[in-house]
Amino acid sequence: MKMLLIYTYPNHNSLNYAFLQKVIKGSNENTNIEELQVLDLYEENFDPLLVFNEQKRRRDMYTDPNIEKYRKQIMWADKIVFIYPIWWGRPPAMLLGYIDQLFSSNFAYKDKKGLFPEGLLKGKSVVCVSTMKGPTNYPFLWLNNSHKILMKRALFNFVGIKKVKFFEFGNMESPKGNQKKKLEKVYNYFQKV
Template sequence: MKLLIIYTYPNHQSLNYEFLQKVLLGSKENSHIKELQVLDLYEENFNPLLVFNERKRRRDMHIDPSTEKYRNQIIWADKIVFIYPIWWGRPPSMLMGYIDQLFASNFAYKDKKGLFPEGLLKGKSVVCISTMKGPAYYPLLWLHNAHKILMKRALFNFVGIKKVKFFEFGNMESPKGNQWKKLERIYKYFKKIHH
């Protein structure tokens, strides 16, 4: 299995970075994970802004040379792991900008007759590890599960990725947030996964 980890947090002295370290540690101890790449969007200075003009057309996003490296990473990966905070009920704009540019027509999906397009990323799987200040039940009860619906139904299922696992960790700024227990859970998960 080939693992692509997309890390989206601007600070390495952070709990999100500790989650990244646990993913890496568990993965390195897992004989099923043969290769691993990390894309740190902030370290990469990824530009999340969409630009369309006479020279840069939306219909050509799937062949844009400036994002070819990132498309190749997605093609290469069997499993894509996203690590990010939930801000205002959704992933950060940096990650959304990456998604806007990479999950483009004729790369991630293809329009066809009928209601839904053909997903072109079939066979891949996704793990979303997200942290938030509020309680874990907040997205479910207050936001009607908007985060999971956005990521799973509106994005991953749309492009053909059916296997999506979520870890939504709440109370992450609280001294009673059980941070180490949650870090250990992620470590154990990645140490054991095999597909």
């Protein structure tokens, strides 16, 4: 299995970075994972801004040479792992900008007759490791599970990715947040996946 880790947090002295390290450590100990690539969107200085004009049209995003290397990474990967915080009930703008640009028409999906497009990323799987300050059940109870619906239904299922797993950890800024236990849970998962 080839695995792409997409890390979206601006601080390497953080809990999110500790989750990244646990994913890497577990993956390196897993004989099912033959190759691993890490994309740190902040370290990469990824530009999340969409620009459309006469020279750069939305319908041509799938051929944009500025993001060709990122398209190649997605095509290369069997499993894509996203590590990010949940801010205001959704992933950070940096990650959403990456998604807006990369999961484009004629690359991630193709319009066809009928209600839904054809997903072009079939056969891949996704794991989302997310952290938040609020309680773990906050997105479910107060936001009608909007984070998971956004990521699974509105994005991944739309582009043909049906196998999606979530690690959604709350209370991460609390001394009683069980951070070590949650880090070990992620490590154990990637050691065996």
